[in-house]
Amino acid sequence: MNKGILYIVLSGLMFLIVNVFVKTLGAGSDALLPGLQVYPVHEIVLFRSIISLIISYAIIKRKNLPVFGVNKKWLIIRGICGVTALTSFFYTLNHLPIAIAVTVQYLSPVFTVFFTYLFLKEKVTKKQWLFSLIALTGVFIIGISKYLSSNTKVSEIDPIWVGLGIFSALSAGVAYLAIIKCKETDSPINVVIYFPMVAFPIMLVLSFFEFVVPVGIEWFILLIIGVFTQFAQIFMTKALHYGPAATVMPFKYLGSIYALMVGMFIFGEFISFYAYLGITIVLIGILGNTMLKKAKKA
Template sequence: MINIAKIEQKFNSLNKFNLVFASFFFSLMTLCVKNIDERIPIYELVLFRSLLSLIITLFIINLKNINPWGKNKPLLILRGVFGTLALVCIFYAIRNMPLSISTVIQYTYPIFISIFAGIFINEKITRNIIIALIIGWIGILIILNPSHLTNINVEIENFSILIAFLGAICTALAYVTVKKLSFTEDVYVIIEYFPLVSFITLLPIVLINWVTPNWNEVVWIIGIGLFTQLGQIFLTIGLKNLPASEASTINYLQVLFGSIWGILFFSEIIKINFLFGASLVLLGTIISTTKIIKRT
């Protein structure tokens, strides 16, 4: 019999390494998405990912013998809606942009979290957040500067950039709901509603527009489901055990991993503009999630 409690205890003892593993597994997920032929629609990839994640999560919930429906169902469903929208946007951005650039844009979400936390859960929007926004946007503008994109032989449509930012915004909204739910719900119930809502909402669309994947694509699709599930578990546990400032900084490792995969597998070119811009986005993330300590 699998002892979930002992496994969770070992995960908790990893502390910040939970988030390192989360970043690594999420980066592998992006690698899988990038390798799948464009004939497979994005919503079908999200559905397969959701089905695999749902099966694994329900198995764990059954072992833990907990109520799979949770307590705050409206907020759990909302978390699923935001997560689904975020994943569709992220997959679209990964497919239509260099992996390194799409990952940097996705990781503007901690700055949006600070804004939405101020709006929806009454956290104060501080001077730090305003400064972080300015620095983060400067970094993004440096990366997306037409001259920089020309130098690396890349053309990106404005629509793809818009979708990438929409993914970051939906990710931030999902995180805010997760933060609120973490006070009353089990970790795996929170995780469960994400694929559950995705599967229910996307199934009719996929059935109407079904495209049968070949065996090579099936392997990558399984990879998406497996790596995303591992990333979700490590991330959710890691967020519970670390301050937001540390968590956001460690999560940014996915940009490093994504850049490495882009260079190794897709011959992407990394230049000083990208490194400088990505560093500014990271700096904005750190500032937005760090509280000002007043000394007396």
């Protein structure tokens, strides 16, 4: 198997586990483990950044790499946008069905196409713009799905949180652009460490005003969130280093299918036909765009 594809699949599975635990702690869900405390998002990000900083620094020192990397401008942009994207995404996980939150966040490659056109002067075809519009149309359908369905048993989908998901995807799109910009200058671990370097001081200040002291198994869950997110980020960055994004990124979108199953069987989330339709249209738009990029580079 192509190394890039292997890394992106492993990254997706680790992110799925992280998303389940984040939703369990952040949304106060008893579906997975009853009796857990509810944690503010900034505290979850704080623990994640502490663990990531320790692991990243240890790897960098072992490899004798410069801690602050080479392409500092784009590494800082990657850190800021990565923190913004992840924090926003964690909020959407707490307020939307997991399948919806994950799918909307997958819009990031659509925004990456726009940003590479804007900053890297890469040519974007009319078909690529068309598929981008299709993906955005799918998100619009998801956003208004609660107004289209008369079924009161389906999970609530608030368009405000869908909007935050779009903002998260936009921020992630810039972060992916930064990863591409640093591909030739910096090691994947140098790219990854800029997330905790930016996140730690910000989340530490926010946690000063609102902090929940972990007890029992909650320490283990927070550790899993930090470690798995760290290696998911490393694997995702390695995937973009080992193979063209157009080749490896389609395998990332298996996460929508995983999230649908997890939402139904763990969290008891059931979405309407129109939400399913929106998810399908989003994935058609994203995959179509990715395939066009692959064909253009062939």
